[in-house]
C-alpha cells in the first residue's frame with residue numbers, strides 16, 4: 327500500500343532521503359537532488375544520487391526533482407523516474423519557470439505529476455507553491471499541500487502557468503527597476519532606497535537581482551515573455567547585457583553592484599545627482615502649492631521651523647524654489663510658470679509617520695540646475711529627511727517602482743489565477759514583504775494607485791501600465807481587496 331505523501335516522514339534520515347520503518351505509515355520521500363539550495367550534500371556527485379534514486383525508487387511515495395532548470399534535462403530525468411518508481415508514486419518538480427504540464431505529459435503518470443516550488447533558502451523560507459496541471463488527479467496537489475504543511479511550510483495552490491504567483495509578480499518588478507536605471511529615471515542606489523525607505527521592503531530590486539543572479543532572472547523573464555508577451559516580461563537590454571557579460575551578481579562578484587570579500591556593495595558610482603554634494607543650505611526658500619495646499623503648508627512650516635526664511639510669492643528673493651509635488655502632476659509646469667525653472671525642485675514626502683515624513687523624493691526637471699538639486703539635498707539633510715532623486719515622470723520614483731506590480735497583482739486576481747489572500751501570503755512568505763501587494767494597495771487606496779498608473783500609461787504609451795479593469799472598478803467604488 328502506498329504511503330500518503332501528505333504525511334511527512336520523521337525518521338531523522340538525511341534531508342534528501344527518508345525511509346519509513348512501517349510501510350504505509352509515513353511518506354517515503356526520495357530527493358533526486360536536495361530540495362532547492364542549502365540542503366545539498368557536498369560530496370555526493372549528481373550521477374551517484376541519480377543512481378541511488380533509480381535503485382530505491384520503488385520504495386518512494388514521492389520524488390522531488392531539483393536538477394538544473396533545463397527542460398531537456400528534466401524530461402530525461404522524469405523519463406527515468408517514470409520507469410524506476412511505482413505507478414502511484416508522485417513525481418514533483420521544483421522548477422521555477424518550466425511547464426509542469428509538459429513534464430507531466432511526458433510521463434506515463436500525468437495524474438501524479440505536480441510542481442512543488444520551494445524558496446531559497448529552502449529550510450528557512452515558509453512558502454511552498456504547489457502547482458497542479460490540467461492532467462493532475464484531484465488529490466495530487468492536496469497531498470503535496472499536506473506534506474508542505476507537515477514540513478512547517480505554508481502552501482499556496484495554483485494552476486500551472488509560467489512564473490506561478492511569486493515569480494510572475496517579482497520578475498517584472500525587478501525588470502522594470504532595470505528599465506528605470508537604464509532610462510536615467512534615477513540612479514541605482516536611489517531605486518533601491520525607494521523600495522526599502524519608501525516601501526519598507528527588505529531589499530531594493532537591483533540588489534535583489536544581484537542576489538538571485540542576473541542569469542537566473544533573465545531565463546525566468548524569457549519564460550514569462552514566451553508565455554505572456556509584452557514589455558513587462560521582455561528582458562531589459564541592460565539586464566541581458568550584464569548577464570551575457572558574465573556580470574551575474576553576487577556569485578560572480580559584480581552585477582549592478584560590485585562585491586568585496588564580505589559581499590558588501592561597493593561605493594556608489596556616478597549617478598543622476600550626487601547625494602554626496604554638500605552645498606550650503608539655502609537662506610530663502612519659495613514654496614509653490616501647485617494644487618497640493620496642505621503639503622505646501624506642511625513643507626513651509628517644517629522649513630520655517632528649521633530657521634530658514636520661506637516666501638510664497640517673491641520668486642526673485644528665493645535661493646531655492648520648492649514645488650509641493652504630487653505624483654500625477656508634472657513639476658515642470660509649475661517650474662515654467664514661476665519663471666525661474668533652473669531653481670525649481672519638486673518635493674514629494676513618502677510615508678505617513680506621526681512625527682512627519684522622514685523620507686522624500688526630490689524631483690528634478692530637465693531644466694533644474696545641479697546647484698538647485700544639491701541645495702535641496704542640503705535642505706533635506708538639515709530637516710533630517712532621507713531623500714532620493716527622481717526625474718519628473720508620473721509616479722516619480724517610489725510609485726513608479728511599486729505600482730505596476732500592484733497592477734500585476736490585480737490582473738492575477740482578475741484572471742482568476744489566485745486570491746488576494748494567497749497573493750499576499752505568497753509575497754510575504756516567499757519574498758519577505760512586510761505586507762502583501764494587495765494589503766499595500768488597500769493601504770494606499772485603489773483610487774490613487776489607479777490615478778498614477780493612468781498617468782504612467784498616458785505618458786509612456788505602454789499598455790503594461792494601463793490600470794487593470796478590476797482596479798478601475800475598485801477605484802470607482804472605493805472597494806478594498808483585503809477588506
Ligand SMILES: NC(=O)c1ccc[n+]([C@@H]2O[C@H](COP(=O)([O-])OP(=O)(O)OC[C@H]3O[C@@H](n4cnc5c(N)ncnc54)[C@H](O)[C@@H]3O)[C@@H](O)[C@H]2O)c1
Nearest residue numbers: 359362363372376392393394395420421422423444445446
Ligand atoms: N536557486 C534557487 O534559488 C531556486 C529556488 C527555487 C527553485 N529552484 C529550482 O531548483 C532547481 C535547481 O536549481 P538550483 O539553483 O539548485 O541549481 P543548481 O545548478 O545549483 O543545482 C542543481 C543540482 O542538480 C544536480 N544535477 C545536475 N545534473 C543532474 C542530473 N543529470 N541528475 C541528477 N542531478 C543532477 C547538481 O549536481 C546540483 O546538485 C531548478 O529547477 C530551479 O529552477 C531554484
